Amino acid sequence: MHPVVKLVAQRIALGMLLLLAASVLIFAGTQILPGDVAQAILGQQATPVALANLRAQMGLDQPAYIRYFEWLFGVLHGDLGHSLANGQDVAGEIMGRLGNTLFLASTAAVIAVPTAILLGLVSVRYQGRWPDKVISAVTLSTVSVPEFLLGYILMYLFAVEYPIAPSVAMVDDTMGLLAKLHAVLLPATVLVLVVLGHMMRMTRAAILNVMQSAYIETAELKGIRPFLVIFRHAFPNAISPVVNVVMINLAYLVVGVVVVEVVFVYPGMGQYLVDHVAKRDVPVVQACGLVFAAIYIGLNMLADVISILANPRLRHPK
Amino acid sequence: MSDELSYLAQRAARGLMNRRAFLGRAAALGVTATMADTLLARAAMAAGPKKGGTLQMGLGGGESTNSLDPALDASQFPFMMLSTMGNMLTTVDAKGNLEASIAESWDSSPDAKVWTFKIRKGVEFHNGATLTADDVLKTMQRHSDKNSKSGAFGIMQGIADMKVDGDNFVVTLAQPNADLPYLMADYHLIVQPGGGMDKPDAGIFSGAYKLKSFEPGVKVVMEKFANYWDSSVGHFDTVEMLVINDATARNAALQSGQVQMVNQVDPKVADLLKRGKNITVAAAQGHGFYCFNMFCDTDPFTSNDLRMALKLAIDREEMVKKILAGYGSVGNDMPVNSSVPLFDAGIEQRKYDPEKAAFHYKKSGHSGSVLLRTSDAAFPGAVDAAALFQQSAKKAGITLEIKREPNDGYWNDVWNKQPFSASYWGGRPTQDQMYSTAYLSTADWNDTRFKDPAFDKLIMEARAELDPAKRKELYSQAGTMIRDNGGLINPMFNNFISAYRNDKIAGWADNPNQDMMNGLAAVKCWAA
Numbered sequence: 001m002h003p004v005v006k007l008v009a010q011r012i013a014l015g016m017l018l019l020l021a022a023s024v025l026i027f028a029g030t031q032i033l034p035g036d037v038a039q040a041i042l043g044q045q046a047t048p049v050a051l052a053n054l055r056a057q058m059g060l061d062q063p064a065y066i067r068y069f070e071w072l073f074g075v076l077h078g079d080l081g082h083s084l085a086n087g088q089d090v091a092g093e094i095m096g097r098l099g100n101t102l103f104l105a106s107t108a109a110v111i112a113v114p115t116a117i118l119l120g121l122v123s124v125r126y127q128g129r130w131p132d133k134v135i136s137a138v139t140l141s142t143v144s145v146p147e148f149l150l151g152y153i154l155m156y157l158f159a160v161e162y163p164i165a166p167s168v169a170m171v172d173d174t175m176g177l178l179a180k181l182h183a184v185l186l187p188a189t190v191l192v193l194v195v196l197g198h199m200m201r202m203t204r205a206a207i208l209n210v211m212q213s214a215y216i217e218t219a220e221l222k223g224i225r226p227f228l229v230i231f232r233h234a235f236p237n238a239i240s241p242v243v244n245v246v247m248i249n250l251a252y253l254v255v256g257v258v259v260v261e262v263v264f265v266y267p268g269m270g271q272y273l274v275d276h277v278a279k280r281d282v283p284v285v286q287a288c289g290l291v292f293a294a295i296y297i298g299l300n301m302l303a304d305v306i307s308i309l310a311n312p313r314l315r316h317p318k
Numbered sequence: 319m320s321d322e323l324s325y326l327a328q329r330a331a332r333g334l335m336n337r338r339a340f341l342g343r344a345a346a347l348g349v350t351a352t353m354a355d356t357l358l359a360r361a362a363m364a365a366g367p368k369k370g371g372t373l374q375m376g377l378g379g380g381e382s383t384n385s386l387d388p389a390l391d392a393s394q395f396p397f398m399m400l401s402t403m404g405n406m407l408t409t410v411d412a413k414g415n416l417e418a419s420i421a422e423s424w425d426s427s428p429d430a431k432v433w434t435f436k437i438r439k440g441v442e443f444h445n446g447a448t449l450t451a452d453d454v455l456k457t458m459q460r461h462s463d464k465n466s467k468s469g470a471f472g473i474m475q476g477i478a479d480m481k482v483d484g485d486n487f488v489v490t491l492a493q494p495n496a497d498l499p500y501l502m503a504d505y506h507l508i509v510q511p512g513g514g515m516d517k518p519d520a521g522i523f524s525g526a527y528k529l530k531s532f533e534p535g536v537k538v539v540m541e542k543f544a545n546y547w548d549s550s551v552g553h554f555d556t557v558e559m560l561v562i563n564d565a566t567a568r569n570a571a572l573q574s575g576q577v578q579m580v581n582q583v584d585p586k587v588a589d590l591l592k593r594g595k596n597i598t599v600a601a602a603q604g605h606g607f608y609c610f611n612m613f614c615d616t617d618p619f620t621s622n623d624l625r626m627a628l629k630l631a632i633d634r635e636e637m638v639k640k641i642l643a644g645y646g647s648v649g650n651d652m653p654v655n656s657s658v659p660l661f662d663a664g665i666e667q668r669k670y671d672p673e674k675a676a677f678h679y680k681k682s683g684h685s686g687s688v689l690l691r692t693s694d695a696a697f698p699g700a701v702d703a704a705a706l707f708q709q710s711a712k713k714a715g716i717t718l719e720i721k722r723e724p725n726d727g728y729w730n731d732v733w734n735k736q737p738f739s740a741s742y743w744g745g746r747p748t749q750d751q752m753y754s755t756a757y758l759s760t761a762d763w764n765d766t767r768f769k770d771p772a773f774d775k776l777i778m779e780a781r782a783e784l785d786p787a788k789r790k791e792l793y794s795q796a797g798t799m800i801r802d803n804g805g806l807i808n809p810m811f812n813n814f815i816s817a818y819r820n821d822k823i824a825g826w827a828d829n830p831n832q833d834m835m836n837g838l839a840a841v842k843c844w845a846a
Contacts, residue, residue, distance in 0.1 A: 035730035047472060047762040054467045085383030086390075086534055087519065093382075096533075152566055159574045167570040168376070168577070170537065170560060265562045265571075267536040275381040275535055278726065 004308055004315075011304065015297040019290060023075075026289040027068050030282045036060060037084045040279040058084050071286060081283040085276065090287045093272070098291060100171060101268035104184050105253035108191035113246055116196050120203025120242075121235065124211065125227050135200065143197035150190045151263035158186060169264040187264040191257060195249040202245035206238035213237075240307040247303035255292045367825060371845035372556040376568045376577035377834075380561030382535025387518040388508040389461060389468035394581060394833055395561055397505055399538045401837030402557060403444075404508035404523035407435055407454065407487075408499050410747045410836065412829040414659045416499050420449065420509050420524065421487070430494040430784055435487045435502070442545045443511045444528040451482040456513025458487075461506060470506035472755065472762050494782035496789065497750045505837065526552030526841045535561055540840075553825075553844035569817075572597065578822045579843075581834050583815040584698065585643035596821040601645050601813040602828035602835075605657045605745030605752075608641070608697040608812055609649070610690065610707070612805040613737040613767040622803055623682035629668060629807050630675035631711040637809040640706060641699040645815055649808035652797045653743060653752045657811075657830045660749060660786060662794035665801065675714035687717040689738060695728035696740035697812070704740060707809075734765045741765060742812075747831055749793045753777050757800060766805030773799050822846055 038054040055061050074081050080090040119139070123132040142150065159167035165185040175183070210216065211234055219229045258270030269288060276284035308314040379394025388400050407421040421435040441449040460466065462474035479490040489498065511522055521529040526548070527540035540557045560577060562568040565584050571577045573594050583591060583599060592599045612619040612628065619625055634648040647655065648667065656663055692704040701722055708718040723732045723739075732739050746752040755761060758777060759769040773796055780792035800806060814833045818826060824846040829836040835843075 034727040039730045049464070050467050050471055053465050057467070083383065086385040088534065152570075155567070155570045159576075160570055163574055166576055167567060167574050168560060168562065172533075262564050263567050265560060265564070265567055267533065272382050272535065275383055279381070279383045281383060 004305060007308065008301070008305060011301045015294075015301065018297055019293055022293040023072070023286060023290060024068070026286055027064075027071070027282065030277075030280060030285055031064050033277075033280060035280060037280040037282070040085070040281075067282070071283065075286075075290070080287045083276070083281055083284050085279045085281045085284075090283050093284075094269070094287055094291060096173075097267060097269045097272045100266065101254055101257075101270070103171070103180065104187060104191070104257070104266060104268060105250065107181065107184055107188045108195070108253055109250055111188070112192040112195050112249070113199065115192070116199035116246075117203050117242065119196070119200045120207065121227070121230055123200070123204045124207045124230050124234070127208065132204075139197035139200050142193035147190060147194055147257075147259045148263050150193055151187070151260060154186050154189060155263070167264065169266045171267070184264075184266070187257075187260050187266055190260050190264075191253055195253065199242075199245055199249055203238070203242050206241040207234045210234050210237045236310065239310040243303050243306045243310070247299045251296050251299045254295050367550075367553045367844040368846070369553050369844070370555050371553075372558065373554045373579070373823075373840055373843070373845070374558045374560065374577040375579045375581075375834075375840065376560050376562040376571045377580070378561075378563050378565065378568060378582040380535055380563065384534045385519050386521040386529070386532060387514070388506050388510070389466065389470070389514075389518060391506055392469055395559065397832070398581070398834060398837050398840070399532075399540075399559055400508055400523070401505060401525075402527050402540060402559075402840045403521070403525040403529060404510075405441075405525050406504065406507050406509070407502040409838075410500065410503050410831050412827060412831075412836075414657065414747065414831075416503065420454065421499075421502070424499050426496075426498070426784075428784075430496045430498075430782055431491050433489045433491070433498050434483070435489070435499075437485050437487055438547065439485065441524050441547045443522055443524050444543055445511065445522045447511050449509060449511075449524050451485055451487045453511055453513060454487045454509055455480055455482050456515055457507065457509050458489075458513070460510075460513045460515055460518070468506055470504050473501045473504060473751070493778065495750070496781055496784050497748045500748045500751060503747065505832070527557055530556075537561060551838075551841045554840065557840045559840075572817055572819065575819065575822075579816065579818040579834070579839060581814075581816050583817050585641075585645040585813075585815060588643065588645060588815050588817075591817055596819050597817055598820040598826070599815060599817045600826055600828055601815045602830045603647060603657055604811065604814050604830040604832070605655060605747070606743060606812055606814070607649050607653065607655075607745065607808050608637075608700070608703065608742050608810050609653075609740070610704075610807040610809075611733075611739055611741050611765045612807065614803075614805040615767040615769065616737040618682070618684045618688065619737055619805060621682040621684065623678045624684050624688075625805060626802075627675045627677075627679035627682060627714065627716060628688070628711070630671045630678065631714040631716050632707050632807060632809050633670040633710040634668075634809045635670070636706060636710070637703060641703045642810060642812055645813040647811050647813075649810050651801045651804065651806055651808050653745070653756065653800070653806060653808065654749050654793075654797060655811050658745075658747060658749055658752070660790040660793050662790060662797065665794065665798055668801070670710060672710070672714035675711070675716065679714060679716050687719040689719045689721060690740070691721045691723050691732050691736050691738065692740040693723040693725055693728045693732065695723075695725035696733070697742040700740040703809075734763065744832075745811075749797070750777065750781055753796060753800075757804070768800065768804045768806075770799065770803065818843075820846070 038051050038060060083090055119135050123135050126132045155167045158164050166183055169183045169187050171180050171183050207230060216229060216234055219233045258274055261268045261270045273288040377395050377398055384396045391397055391400055405420045407419060409417045409419050411417045420438055422438040424433060424435045426433045437451045437454055443449055458480055461468040461470045462477055476491050476493055476495055477489055478492040481488050508523055526543055526546045528543040530539040530541050532538045537558060537560045542552055542555050546552050562571055568580045569591055572580045588599050591597055612625055629651050638646050638648055650667055654661055690704055692700045694701055704720045708720055711718050733741050746755060756763045756765055757768055759774050776792050776796040780789050783789045816834050823843050825843040
C-alpha cells in the first residue's frame with residue numbers, strides 16, 4: 001500500500017476514536033454545568049411542578065450514561081436527534097448553519113490565504129527594509145485589535161458613515177451569490193484581518209529559515225531574480241510549516257468566529273452553539289461538538305498529507 | 319406662521335410634499351428641525367395610517383432555542399413575534415385599563431367568583447378556521463393542565479372550573495378575584511385553534527400578521543393577515559423581525575437604516591443615539607424594576623432592623639442617575655409604582671439616610687460584613703449598582719461584601735437560592751398579580767421569603783373587593799407592609815427604551831406594560 005494511503009487510513013481510524021472521546025468529554029461537560037435544560041427553558045418562571053413535568057417529558061429523569069448511549073446509538077444510525085429546547089430537528093438546523101459558516105469561512109480564506117502567502121514572500125524579498133516593516137506593522141496591529149472592535153470600527157465606517165455594505169450580515173437561501181458576498185463583506189473583511197498576520201508571519205519565518213541553505217546560494221549565483229529564488233526554491237521547502245499554520249487558521253475560521261457572528265448578526269454555527277449551551281441543550285451541543293471536532297481533525301489530516309506530498313523525502317521513504 | 323406650518327405638515331403627511339421639502343420650508347419659517355419633526359409626526363397621526371410597506375425590526379432577546387409555542391415564551395423576541403401574530407382574550411392599554419380583544423366583553427357575578435367572557439364573533443384563524451369559545455376553553459385548559467410547562471401555569475391555579483356556554487367562555491374561581499380579566503391578558507394565553515393541544519408550535523393564531531417563515535435565533539417573517547377582525551391595525555404588508563442580540567450592532571442597524579425599529583436601547587447610549595439623524599428614542603415608564611432581595615427567614619436578615627438599615631443605606635437617586643442614566647424612576651421598596659391601577663401615590667418616598675441606617679444597624683446587633691451576590695445577568699449594570707450600594711452603605715457604617723457570580727446559571731443557583739442577591743422583575747399589570755406572584759406566603763416565586771398572614775389576608779380581601787376605592791385602600795396598606803417589613807430593596811424602576819426611524823415610522827405610542835408598545839409596535843405603527 002502506498003504510504004500516503006496507509007497514513008490517511010490510519011488517520012481516519014484515529015480520527016473516529018478522537019471523535020468518540022470528544023463526544024464523551026462534551027457530554028460530561030454538559031453534565032457538570034450547573035442547572036439543566038428544564039431550568040434553562042423555564043428560567044425565572046420555573047416552579048417545581050413545571051420543572052418535574054418538563055424533565056419527565058424530555059427523559060431527563062434517566063441516568064446520564066443511559067442518555068449518552070441512547071444518543072450514541074442514534075448518531076451511529078444517522079440520527080442526531082431533536083433539540084430539547086425547541087423540538088427542531090438537529091441535523092436539519094445544523095446543515096443550514098454549517099453551510100453559512102463554511103460560506104463565510106471560505107470567503108475569508110479565499111482572500112486571506114493567497115494574500116498572506118504573497119505578503120510573506122514580499123516580506124522575505126525586502127527583509128529588513130520598509131515594505132517588510134510596513135507589512136509586519138499593519139498585520140500585527142490588525143491581529144492585536146480584538147475582533148469585535150475591528151467589527152465595530154468597520155461597521156461605523158462602512159455601514160453608518162459611508163454605507164457601502166450592510167451592518168447586519170443576514171443571508172438566506174433565496175439570495176444569489178453576489179448578494180450573499182455583499183452581505184458578508186464586512187464580517188469577511190474582519191476575519192481576513194484577524195488571520196492574515198499569523199499566516200503571513202509564519203510564511204516569512206519558514207522561508208527565512210531555508211534562505212541560509214546552500215542551494216539558495218547556488219540559485220542566487222545562477223543569477224535568478226531574487227523573487228523567483230524565493231518562490232521557486234525557498235518556498236517549496238517551507239511549505240510544510242506554512243500549510244500547518246494555514247490549516248489552523250482555516251479551522252479557526254470555522255470554529256472560532258462566534259464573536260464576529262454576534263457582532264454582524266450572521267446566522268452561523270457559533271451563535272447556534274452558544275445559545276444551546278446556555279440552554280443546556282445536550283443533543284445540539286453534542287452535534288455541534290462533533291462537527292467542530294471533525295473539521296479540526298479533518299483539516300489537520302489534510303495538512304499532514306499536503307506536507308508529505310510536498311516533501312520528496314517523506315513521499316518516498318526508504 | 320403656525321397656520322402655514324400646519325398646512326404644510328398636513329400636505330407632507332398626505333404625501334403631497336416630501337419630508338425634506340417640508341423640513342426646508344419649516345426652517346425658512348424659523349422652526350427648528352426637532353420641532354418640525356414633531357409637527358410632522360402629529361400631522362401624520364391625524365392624517366391616519368398609511369397602508370403597505372415592509373417593517374424591519376432589530377430585536378435583542380432572541381435565541382436559537384426559541385419556539386412558536388406561546389406556553390414556552392420567556393424572552394423578548396418570542397414575546398414580540400407572538401404578540402404580532404396572536405391575540406389574548408384581553409389586552410392592557412397604555413393607561414393600565416383593559417381593552418377588549420378576543421373577548422368582546424366580560425362580566426362577573428357579584429362576588430367576583432364566576433366570570434363570563436363573551437367571545438367575539440367572526441374571528442378567523444390563519445388557517446381559515448373560525449375561532450370559537452371552545453378554542454378558548456381548550457387553550458386555557460392546556461395552560462392550566464397539571465402537566466403543563468406553561469409560563470402562565472401559576473396564574474391559572476386559582477381556577478376551579480372552566481366551561482363553554484354558547485358563545486361565552488365561563489370561568490369559576492376557587493377564590494374571588496376582581497382582577498381575573500387582567501390575568502387573561504397574560505402574553506402566554508394566546509388563543510390557538512383547538513387550544514394548540516395537537517401541535518403547540520404550529521404557528522397558527524388569530525392576529526394581524528401570519529407566519530411566513532421562522533428561523534429560531536435568526537429571524538421571523540410575517541405577512542399581513544387579510545381577514546383580521548380589526549381593520550384599524552396591521553398596516554404593513556410584511557413585518558420582519560431580526561434577532562440582533564449585540565446592542566452596538568442593533569444601534570448600527572438602526573443608524574444605517576437596515577432596520578426601522580430596535581428594542582433594548584442601553585440607557586448609557588440612549589442620548590447619543592438620539593442625536594442621530596431621523597432617530598427618535600422612546601422611553602416608556604414601566605412597572606419593571608431592578609432590586610436586591612433579602613430572605614426574611616434567613617439570618618442575618620431575620621432582623622427587620624437590619625433590613626431597614628440596608629433599605630435606608632441605598633442612594634436611590636444616584637442609582638437612577640448612574641445605572642439608568644436617568645431613564646427610570648426611584649423605587650420605594652414596593653414591587654409596584656404609579657403605572658399600575660389603584661396605586662396609592664401618597665405613601666411616603668423612602669430616601670437615603672445614613673444616620674437612620676446606622677441607628678437601625680446598631681439596633682439589629684449585627685456585626686461583620688453582609689454578603690451581597692450580584693451578576694450582570696441580574697440586570698444590566700447590577701455589578702456597578704452593587705458597588706454603588708457598597709459605597710453608600712459604608713457611610714452608614716455598614717460593610718457590604720460583594721460577590722460577583724457568573725452570568726451563566728445565575729437564575730438557577732443564586733436568585734431565589736441565596737439570601738441576599740441582585741435581581742429584577744418585569745412587573746405585572748395589576749397589584750394583585752405582582753403580590754400573588756412573589757409576595758404571598760404561598761407564592762411560587764417568593765424571592766424575599768416574606769411570609770405574613772396579615773399581608774395574605776389583605777391581598778385576599780382586595781381580590782374579592784369590587785369597589786375600587788376600598789381596594790385602593792387595601793393595596794395601600796399591603797404596599798406599606800412590604801415597604802416597612804419586607805425583604806425587598808427596590809431602588810429603581812427601569813424604563814423600556816426603544817428607538818425608531820421617524821422618517822420611516824409613524825403611529826408610535828408608548829405603552830408602559832411591556833417593551834415596544836406592549837409588543838404591539840408592528841401591529842399599531844405604519845410606514846411614514
